[in-house]
C-alpha cells in the first residue's frame with residue numbers, strides 16, 4: 001500500500017465518550033463533524049486545541065473502522081494545559097483539532113519480524129497498527145514490549161489479549177519497572193528484555209518517552225539494524 005498522506009486541516013467535533021482507563025489515563029472519543037470527512041493512517045496523530053491559541057499532539061488510538069469517531073489516550077497525572085483541558089471535558093462538549101499529522105506508520109513492505117517497543121501511552125498509536133496488521137493478514141512474527149511504571153498503569157490489556165487470538169504470530173509482554181510484590185511478570189525496563197532473533201529481517205517500531213526512544217535507537221543501530229528499518233515517534237513533552 002502506498003501512502004498518500006491527507007493534508008492536515010482544522011476539524012470540529014464533539015466529545016462522545018470519556019473514560020478513565022486507570023487513575024492517570026483518559027481515553028477520549030471524539031466525533032469529527034466538520035468540515036469534511038476526516039481520514040488518517042494508523043500511527044498518525046492529531047493536534048488537539050486546548051485553549052484559544054495552544055494545541056497539544058496526541059496519537060490516534062482507534063482504527064479507521066470507527067471513523068468519524070477517533071480516540072486518543074493520554075496521561076493526565078501532571079498539571080498541564082492539555083491534561084487539565086481533557087479532564088474538564090464532558091460528553092457533548094465541542095472540540096477542535098488539526099490533523100492528521102506524522103509519518104509513524106507501518107511501511108509498505110513488512111519484514112519477517114516486527115518488534116514494537118513502547119512505554120506508557122506510547123501504546124496508543126500501536127493499537128490501530130495492530131488492527132491494520134490483523135486486516136493485512138500478515139505472516140510477520142510480531143512481538144510487542146510495553147513498559148509501565150507499575151501495574152496500576154496498565155491499560156488496554158484486554159485489547160492486546162484479543163489481538164493474540166486474532167493476529168497470528170503476535171505476542172505481547174508487559175514490563176513493570178517498579179512493580180508491587182505480587183507482580184509475577186517481567187520486572188524492569190523494556191530495554192532489559194527484548195531480543196532480536198534475525199537482525200537482517202527485523203523492523204522496529206518505538207514509541208513513547210523520548211529518552212527511551214533515543215536510547216533504543218542507538219542500541220539498535222549498534223546491533224546492526226539499518227536505520228531504514230527503525231520507525232519511531234517521540235512523545236516530546238511540551239510546556240517546559
Ligand SMILES: Cc1cc2nc3c(=O)[nH]c(=O)nc-3n(C[C@H](O)[C@H](O)[C@H](O)COP(=O)(O)OP(=O)(O)OC[C@H]3O[C@@H](n4cnc5c(N)ncnc54)[C@H](O)[C@@H]3O)c2cc1C
Pocket residue numbers: 045056057058059060072073074075078079080081082083084102121122124125233234235236237238239240
Ligand atoms: C507526536 C506526538 C504524539 C503524542 N501522543 C501522545 C499520546 O497519544 N498520549 C499522551 O499521553 N501523550 C502524547 N504525547 C505527549 C504529549 O503531547 C505531551 O506530554 C504534552 O506535553 C502534554 O501536554 P500538557 O499540556 O498536558 O502538559 P504541558 O503543559 O505540556 O506540561 C506541563 C508540565 O507537565 C509535564 N508533562 C507533560 N506531559 C507529561 C507526561 N506525559 N508525563 C509527565 N509529565 C508531563 C511537562 O514536562 C511540564 O512540566 C505526544 C507527543 C507527540 C510529540
